[in-house]
Every structure is written in C-alpha cells, then in structure tokens.
Amino acid sequence: MKTTTISQAPNYHEQTVKIGAWLTNKRSSGKIAFLQLRDGTGFIQGVVVKNDVSEETFQLAKNITQESSMYITGKIVEDARSPFGYELQVSDIELIHEAHDYPITPKEHGTEFLMDHRHLWLRSKRQHAVMKIRNEIIRATYQFFNDNGYVKIDPPILTGSSAEGTTELFHTKYFDEEAYLSQSGQLYMEAAAMAFGKVFSFGPTFRAEKSKTRRHLIEFWMIEPEMAFVEHEESLEIQENYVSFVVQSVLKNCKLELQALDRDISSLEKVQAPFPRITYDEAIELLKEKGFTDIEWGEDFGAPHETAIAESFDKPVFITNYPTGIKAFYMKPHPEREDVVLCADLIAPEGYGEIIGGSQRIDDLELMEQRYEEHGLTGEAYQWYLELRKYGSVPHSGFGLGLERTVAWIAGVDHVRETIPFPRLLNRLYP
Numbered sequence: 008m009k010t011t012t013i014s015q016a017p018n019y020h021e022q023t024v025k026i027g028a029w030l031t032n033k034r035s036s037g038k039i040a041f042l043q044l045r046d047g048t049g050f051i052q053g054v055v056v057k058n059d060v061s062e063e064t065f066q067l068a069k070n071i072t073q074e075s076s077m078y079i080t081g082k083i084v085e086d087a088r089s090p091f092g093y094e095l096q097v098s099d100i101e102l103i104h105e106a107h108d109y110p111i112t113p114k115e116h117g118t119e120f121l122m123d124h125r126h127l128w129l130r131s132k133r134q135h136a137v138m139k140i141r142n143e144i145i146r147a148t149y150q151f152f153n154d155n156g157y158v159k160i161d162p163p164i165l166t167g168s169s170a171e172g173t174t175e176l177f178h179t180k181y182f183d184e185e186a187y188l189s190q191s192g193q194l195y196m197e198a199a200a201m202a203f204g205k206v207f208s209f210g211p212t213f214r215a216e217k218s219k220t221r222r223h224l225i226e227f228w229m230i231e232p233e234m235a236f237v238e239h240e241e242s243l244e245i246q247e248n249y250v251s252f253v254v255q256s257v258l259k260n261c262k263l264e265l266q267a268l269d270r271d272i273s274s275l276e277k278v279q280a281p282f283p284r285i286t287y288d289e290a291i292e293l294l295k296e297k298g299f300t301d302i303e304w305g306e307d308f309g310a311p312h313e314t315a316i317a318e319s320f321d322k323p324v325f326i327t328n329y330p331t332g333i334k335a336f337y338m339k340p341h342p343e344r345e346d347v348v349l350c351a352d353l354i355a356p357e358g359y360g361e362i363i364g365g366s367q368r369i370d371d372l373e374l375m376e377q378r379y380e381e382h383g384l385t386g387e388a389y390q391w392y393l394e395l396r397k398y399g400s401v402p403h404s405g406f407g408l409g410l411e412r413t414v415a416w417i418a419g420v421d422h423v424r425e426t427i428p429f430p431r432l433l434n435r436l437y438p
C-alpha cells in the first residue's frame with residue numbers, strides 16, 4: 008500500500024493509502040466517528056464507520072485524543088462538502104503517540120495565551136494558512152528576481168555600521184569591538200550591485216524599536232533588491248511588477264489558505280501594475296482635505312495618515328519625494344528641488360500601511376561626504392561605503408520590502424505577530 012500525504016490525496020482517488028497524521032478534532036456517535044486530521048501538508052476528514060472496521064479500530068477512533076499522532080489507512084473519496092474536495096474512508100488506525108490535555112482546545116483562547124503557546128499554536132488551521140501564504144510569497148520572490156536576472160547576495164548580520172539611523176540599533180560585543188545586528192543589508196547590497204549589477208537579499212533584520220503596534224516587530228525579514236544603472240522611476244516600475252507578481256502568485260497557489268482565512272480576494276485581484284503615485288506634497292493636501300487639518304509639511308506620516316491616504320486608492324499607492332529631513336542620509340536629492348529626495352514608500356491598501364521603503368541613492372562622493380558629516384557617521388566602519396562612490400560610481404536605486412507586513416496584508420491578518428513563526432516583540436522572547 009502507498010504511503011502519501013494529505014496534499015497528494017487527490018492523486019489517489021478511489022485508492023487505499025496510508026498517511027501519517029495528527030488529530031485536530033473529532034465527533035462521534037454510536038455508529039460513526041468523524042476525525043479531523045492534519046499532516047502538515049493539509050487537512051482532511053477521516054470517516055470511521057463501525058460496521059466497516061474492527062471493533063478495536065472503532066473504539067480507538069472514538070477515544071482518540073486531540074493532537075495524538077497516528078498512521079491512518081483508508082480510501083480517498085470525493086466529498087463535495089469539504090473545501091478540500093476529498094475525505095478518507097478509514098479502514099485502520101495505528102496509534103503512534105497519545106497526547107493528553109493539549110492546551111489549545113477548540114474553544115476561544117486569548118491572544119497572550121496563544122502567544123505563550125506559539126510552538127503549538129502553529130499547528131492550527133489559521134496559522135497553517137498564514138505560514139503557507141508567507142512561504143508562497145518567499146517562493147514567488149525568488150522566482151521573480153531569478154527570472155529577471157538578479158543575483159542573490161547575502162549581506163552580513165553582524166555589522167560595524169548603522170544603515171537606518173543609530174537610535175534603533177541592537178548592540179552586541181564582537182570580541183573587543185562594538186557591533187550591531189543588521190537593521191538593513193542595503194549598504195552592503197550597494198557594494199554588491201557594483202559587482203553584480205542587479206542583486207537581491209532576503210534575510211532577518213533587527214530594530215530595537217520601543218514600538219508596540221500591529222505593524223512592528225523587533226526581528227523581521229526583509230527583501231532588499233539593489234540595481235546599478237537604475238534610476239528612481241524605473242525602480243518604481245520594478246517594485247510594482249514585483250508586488251503584483253507576488254499577489255497574483257498567492258491568488259493562484261493559495262486558494263485553500265485564502266479561503267481558510269476568509270480573505271476577500273476581490274481586493275487582491277485588483278493588484279496589477281501600474282500602481283498610482285502621489286507626491287508627498289499631494290499627500291499633505293489630500294490629508295488636509297480628509298480632515299487632518301494640523302498636519303504640516305515636513306512631518307512624517309503615522310499609521311492613521313497612511314490608512315487615510317490608502318483609502319483613496321484601490322491598489323497599493325506610492326508616496327514619492329519625501330522631505331530630506333525625515334529620510335535616510337543616503338537618498339539622492341530631487342534634481343529640481345533641494346528640499347525633497349528621490350524616494351518612495353509603497354502603502355498597501357486596507358490600512359496595512361507601508362510595505363516598501365526605497366530610493367535612488369546618492370552617487371556623488373562629495374555630497375555623500377557632506378551627508379556623513381551632517382549625520383555624524385564617522386569612523387573607519389563607514390569608509391568602505393564611501394569608496395563605492397570613488398571607483399566607478401553609477402546611478403543606482405533599491406528598496407526594501409518588509410515580509411511580515413506584506414504577509415499581513417495579503418493574508419488579511421490584523422497583526423504582524425501572526426505572520427512570522429516565532430515573533431520577537433517588545434515584551435516577548437518566548438517561545
């Protein structure tokens with residue numbers, strides 16, 4: 008007999024197979040037991056009919072406890088009522104391990120309780136759906152950049168310099184030196200772009216940010232493409248093509264998961280390039296019209312502002328050309344305006360906020376040196392970055408997409424804590 012997985016079950020229609028599985032829930036009467044099973048690849052209902060199995064098997068089916076593990080044998084048959092489309096007509100059960108008092112029962116639990124049991128909560132149907140969508144976003148990311156001629160380059164995680172300001176750095180000892188955990192691989196990706204042309208990274212980044220919001224993690228994963236000979240406008244085109252590709256891939260390959268999460272897919276179907284663009288100046292005007300009367304030019308946008316702006320569009324929207332004073336030191340000034348930079352934040356629809364921050368980079372050595380001085384970036388640790396402007400400097404642009412905020416948006420999950428397997432939050436390092 009064939010051993011298989013739940014996701015492969017449709018290939019064994021009307022055949023008898025063996026599956027390694029866990030019990031998530033069950034219901035039984037005198038003559039029949041319904042076992043809700045999962046195996047990591049999917050979910051299926053097993054039906055155990057008293058008259059069709061041995062007495063021993065039927066008793067086992069009736070008494071088996073939540074999260075017990077087993078090898079279960081049965082015939083795969085079509086079932087129009089289940090979203091998966093198939094069920095298992097059970098003929099035999101071989102118990103592997105009996106679980107007792109599984110803490111997460113089918114009743115409602117509070118978020119803190121679930122977060123304390125994250126190592127078990129990951130088994131739930133909802134968390135399974137979110138992580139599968141996360142996995143599809145990662146898969147589609149690699150596909151998009153590989154298909155478009157990018158080389159994956161891995162920047163270091165332990166660094167001697169800061170990339171996004173010095174206030175949110177995690178400090179650590181590096182033998183006798185002071186080191187930080189990477190906030191962004193960008194500066195290293197700029198070096199990589201000068202060596203390989205078009206590059207991307209995908210890795211963990213760290214922000215010692217004392218923010219307790221539904222959009223902030225202390226440890227999060229970022230995708231950071233960097234492109235030589237690409238200017239601001241072309242970078243926006245790459246970003247909208249990339250994000251559209253990712254969303255359309257999830258729609259195509261994660262139908263069951265989106266359904267399990269009750270995600271309204273009509274709003275995702277609209278996510279096709281091109282995306283609208285508004286300048287920071289226009290965004291300020293729009294906010295004033297929407298009743299944010301005290302916002303002033305030069306201020307950064309908070310979550311309520313981003314949500315209000317996003318409401319005016321049914322696709323993600325680029326806000327371009329922010330004031331120099333509220334953006335990072337490396338952004339290239341606008342050629343016609345001293346006070347704004349060639350940058351854009353991409354704001355997701357439905358209140359999910361900024362998912363991408365990107366810009367064209369300063370390629371002029373003198374200007375970069377001037378910015379270094381203004382930002383107090385001194386010391387040997389920063390010298391290598393200046394050298395990129397000394398030897399064959401070229402126009403280049405790049406951006407960073409926050410994976411967890413993107414998962415939250417596409418999966419329709421309110422808080423980023425559910426979009427990463429083991430979230431690191433302001434007050435949480437466990438489990």
Ligand code: 4AD
Nearest residue numbers: 191193223224227231361362363364405406407409
């Ligand atoms: O806007 P940020 O800070 O940009 C950079 O780090 C650039 N160096 C990227 C680049 O140009 N290569 O961060 C980029 C994205 C944000 O848009 C957001 O999606 C995500 O990273 N992000 C966070 N996600 C979760 N928790 C946090 N604390 C985050 N901070 C940023």
Ligand code: MG
Nearest residue numbers: 352361363364
């Ligand atoms: Mg940003």
